[in-house]
Amino acid sequence: MRVMLADDSVLLREGLARMLVESGFEVLAQVGDADALLAAMDADPPDVCIVDIRMPPTNTTEGLQAALHLRVHHPKVAVLVLSQYVETRYAMELLAQGADGVGYLLKDRVGDVSELLAALRSVVAGRSVIDPTVVSRLVGRRRQADPVETLTPREREVLQQMAEGRSNRAIGERLFLSPKTVEAHVSSIFSKLGIEDTTDDNRRVLSVLTWLRGDSAETQP
Amino acid sequence: MVEAASLPHARPGGRRPAVLPLAASVVGIVVALLALMADLHHPGGESAATIALHVAGGLTYVLVGGAAWWRRPHNRTGALMLAVGLTWFVQDLTHVTAALPFALGDFFFVAYFGFLGHLVVAFPSGRLEGRVDRVVVTAGYLWALGGNLFTHVLFAPAGSAELFVLHRDATQYMIADGIQQGLDATLCVTLVGVVALHYFRGTPPARRAIGPALWASGPMLLAAILLSLPAVIGLAPGLEKAVPVFTPIALASLPIAFVFGLLRSRLAVASAGHLVVELGSSPPPERIRDALAETLHDPSLALAYQVPGRDGWVDSEGRPLELPDQRSSRSFTILERGGVAVAALIHDRSLENDPGLVAVVAGAAALAIENERLQADVRARLAEVVESRARLVTVADQERRRLERDLHDGAQQRLVALALTLSRAGERVDARPGETRELLADGERQLRKALEELRGLAAGIRPAILSDAGLGAALESLAENAPVAVTLRATVDSRLPDQVEAAAYFAVCELLTNAAKHARATSVSVTAHIEDGRLQVEVGDDGVGGAHFDGGSGLNGLVDRITALDGHLTLKSPEGGGTHVEFELPCG
Numbered sequence: 001m002r003v004m005l006a007d008d009s010v011l012l013r014e015g016l017a018r019m020l021v022e023s024g025f026e027v028l029a030q031v032g033d034a035d036a037l038l039a040a041m042d043a044d045p046p047d048v049c050i051v052d053i054r055m056p057p058t059n060t061t062e063g064l065q066a067a068l069h070l071r072v073h074h075p076k077v078a079v080l081v082l083s084q085y086v087e088t089r090y091a092m093e094l095l096a097q098g099a100d101g102v103g104y105l106l107k108d109r110v111g112d113v114s115e116l117l118a119a120l121r122s123v124v125a126g127r128s129v130i131d132p133t134v135v136s137r138l139v140g141r142r143r144q145a146d147p148v149e150t151l152t153p154r155e156r157e158v159l160q161q162m163a164e165g166r167s168n169r170a171i172g173e174r175l176f177l178s179p180k181t182v183e184a185h186v187s188s189i190f191s192k193l194g195i196e197d198t199t200d201d202n203r204r205v206l207s208v209l210t211w212l213r214g215d216s217a218e219t220q221p
Numbered sequence: 222m223v224e225a226a227s228l229p230h231a232r233p234g235g236r237r238p239a240v241l242p243l244a245a246s247v248v249g250i251v252v253a254l255l256a257l258m259a260d261l262h263h264p265g266g267e268s269a270a271t272i273a274l275h276v277a278g279g280l281t282y283v284l285v286g287g288a289a290w291w292r293r294p295h296n297r298t299g300a301l302m303l304a305v306g307l308t309w310f311v312q313d314l315t316h317v318t319a320a321l322p323f324a325l326g327d328f329f330f331v332a333y334f335g336f337l338g339h340l341v342v343a344f345p346s347g348r349l350e351g352r353v354d355r356v357v358v359t360a361g362y363l364w365a366l367g368g369n370l371f372t373h374v375l376f377a378p379a380g381s382a383e384l385f386v387l388h389r390d391a392t393q394y395m396i397a398d399g400i401q402q403g404l405d406a407t408l409c410v411t412l413v414g415v416v417a418l419h420y421f422r423g424t425p426p427a428r429r430a431i432g433p434a435l436w437a438s439g440p441m442l443l444a445a446i447l448l449s450l451p452a453v454i455g456l457a458p459g460l461e462k463a464v465p466v467f468t469p470i471a472l473a474s475l476p477i478a479f480v481f482g483l484l485r486s487r488l489a490v491a492s493a494g495h496l497v498v499e500l501g502s503s504p505p506p507e508r509i510r511d512a513l514a515e516t517l518h519d520p521s522l523a524l525a526y527q528v529p530g531r532d533g534w535v536d537s538e539g540r541p542l543e544l545p546d547q548r549s550s551r552s553f554t555i556l557e558r559g560g561v562a563v564a565a566l567i568h569d570r571s572l573e574n575d576p577g578l579v580a581v582v583a584g585a586a587a588l589a590i591e592n593e594r595l596q597a598d599v600r601a602r603l604a605e606v607v608e609s610r611a612r613l614v615t616v617a618d619q620e621r622r623r624l625e626r627d628l629h630d631g632a633q634q635r636l637v638a639l640a641l642t643l644s645r646a647g648e649r650v651d652a653r654p655g656e657t658r659e660l661l662a663d664g665e666r667q668l669r670k671a672l673e674e675l676r677g678l679a680a681g682i683r684p685a686i687l688s689d690a691g692l693g694a695a696l697e698s699l700a701e702n703a704p705v706a707v708t709l710r711a712t713v714d715s716r717l718p719d720q721v722e723a724a725a726y727f728a729v730c731e732l733l734t735n736a737a738k739h740a741r742a743t744s745v746s747v748t749a750h751i752e753d754g755r756l757q758v759e760v761g762d763d764g765v766g767g768a769h770f771d772g773g774s775g776l777n778g779l780v781d782r783i784t785a786l787d788g789h790l791t792l793k794s795p796e797g798g799g800t801h802v803e804f805e806l807p808c809g
Contacts, residue, residue, distance in 0.1 A: 060689040085685045089694050142706040144744050
């Protein structure tokens with residue numbers, strides 16, 4: 001699998017590259033800002049890009065902009081965006097450009113090698129990966145007359161997994177449930193929350209997250 | 222220019238109704254001429270000089286009264302004076318030979334005395350203050366109208382109106398007349414006493430105003446004693462001859478004094494012109510007050526200002542100030558600019574009698590007063606700034622301490638533990654690989670914890686999303702993580718100055734924390750939008766209410782942060798009625 005790294009912290013970049021090479025990945029390029037990333041992309045597109053959200057020159061959301069750019073101009077390349085802080089808003093922006101092959105993770109996850117590799121494989125396979133922090137924050141937030149309260153504990157776990165981007169099969173594996181049982185939970189969740197059911201896993205992530213963001217998010221981005 | 226206008230209780234505005242004073246004056250002049258003719262044709266009458274004095278005395282009242290009434294239609298003094306002048310000539314009816322006019326002239330000979338008493342007691346405001354005044358004036362009216370009627374009908378003297386005589390007895394009449402004159406004198410003394418009381422109780426400006434009435438009532442007193450002496454004691458009948466000469470002169474002294482008072486007021490108005498020159502454009506604050514006090518002859522005069530962003534009044538140092546109420550001996554005149562009250566002169570109530578003077582004087586000092594008002598505004602703000610700066614410094618200091626403690630107790634300790642764990646792992650790496658793996662896993666957990674804490678701390682200092690995506694996005698994130706259900710309506714799309722975004726963000730943050738912690742609210746609504754270049758934010762909860770600025774809820778610090786950016790915050794938090802906070806910040 002061919003990977004490209006964009007992060008202005010050389011220390012982290014080198015560490016990540018070494019770990020990826022050791023795990024059998026091919027690291028095509030390591031760059032320190034968005035412009036260099038886009039240039040390297042045009043020269044030789046990889047299977048997946050790992051992009052830090054905060055990069056020079058303004059150190060705000062250059063990585064996110066670059067990722068959005070890649071979604072449009074290189075739709076075949078998967079993108080995994082890393083961030084020191086996770087914000088639902090950024091996750092939604094990424095997903096809005098098409099949920100297939102994008103990931104949004106807290107930078108700390110880099111420390112857990114197996115977790116990171118699993119996420120990389122997921123996005124390359126065309127799935128979406130959303131950091132559990134974002135999801136649990138959304139699931140756990142307080143609402144008035146909260147329908148989430150009507151879910152069983154098991155249904156909540158399934159909801160969390162679904163929102164993180166897992167397919168029914170992956171959810172079953174994680175929670176040690178049969179595919180049939182997962183399916184039953186999913187349709188129960190959808191009817192309790194009043195979300196329209198969809199078979200497309202990636203569209204499902206978006207609609208679940210949108211629902212969870214709910215009534216507070218009347219802000220225009 | 223500052224326009225001067227007094228409050229309704231000081232003087233109602235409006236145009237002067239000139240017709241009534243003019244008509245009454247004309248009537249008065251005609252009556253005076255008729256009286257003159259009657260006096261001149263009266264057989265065995267007074268000398269021409271005495272007649273002239275008599276008519277001139279009454280005419281002075283008519284003319285001065287008419288003029289005063291026209292100039293100050295809302296002050297009763299002019300009308301009263303005119304009434305004295307008119308009724309003065311009632312006595313001349315006794316010089317007409319027909320029976321009915323003679324009887325009327327005889328019965329109401331001293332009718333003028335009622336109006337005169339009213340005039341001196343109410344001088345110069347035209348108002349009666351207090352019960353004593355009213356009783357004395359009413360007694361004066363009753364006596365002036367009823368006294369002669371009573372004695373002359375019951376105990377008709379020789380040569381009196383035959384038309385109404387009930388009973389005639391020269392001796393009884395002598396006694397009745399003596400009693401009446403004694404009462405006349407008593408009433409005169411009482412009236413003068415009341416005026417004197419007003420004078421000695423009055424403030425310096427009030428004394429200046431009452432002065433003419435006092436020194437006019439002095440001769441009146443003398444006249445009354447002269448009138449009654451011959452009758453009571455039966456002495457020196459020659460003195461009686463002096464009465465017709467002396468009375469009109471004593472009488473005329475009041476209107477003359479009044480005219481003098483008016484002239485003095487005109488002089489004061491004229492000297493107001495000097496104020497402009499004297500004060501220039503930026504005199505020291507005390508100089509304005511002193512100059513105004515001097516011109517208006519009111520040493521207790523004070524100035525009050527209205528400054529933007531503050532209800533109520535402040536003095537020249539910016540300290541809050543109350544205007545005197547209607548029961549106070551002090552009054553005030555509001556100075557307006559473009560229909561808005563900007564300053565007030567607090568002065569003695571007696572200056573209400575001359576609102577024109579206050580207005581002209583205040584107008585002359587307008588520029589200096591306006592300048593002073595702006596300075597008062599600056600001083601008021603400065604006082605606030607000094608206080609809030611001290612609080613901000615304290616808060617910043619506390620924040621630094623808290624950060625230091627959190628770093629020390631949290632991440633730092635975890636990193637020390639991690640170093641320890643790693644060194645233990647290092648020692649065991651060859652001998653006991655199993656233990657090493659466990660220690661490394663431990664170390665990783667400690668490291669994750671430390672990272673989490675650092676992230677939390679950094680977000681508390683300034684959340685990244687605020688810098689990266691602006692206030693709207695940051696409020697959204699705040700709402701998501703809030704310990705209460707938050708309904709957010711934010712339409713802040715554009716980026717605002719850094720400090721405005723931070724102040725608004727931390728204010729909402731603080732208010733959400735308060736809603737959950739102190740108000741025990743279950744839901745909060747937050748709205749934010751830009752209007753006329755100002756950020757407007759409202760935060761309302763359904764909690765227990767009763768929040769106030771000194772409640773340790775951090776609201777004070779919040780106000781400081783908002784006002785430091787020239788913003789404004791209002792708090793409504795009735796007990797049991799939820800807390801509603803609105804604040805606005807200028808966006809550059």
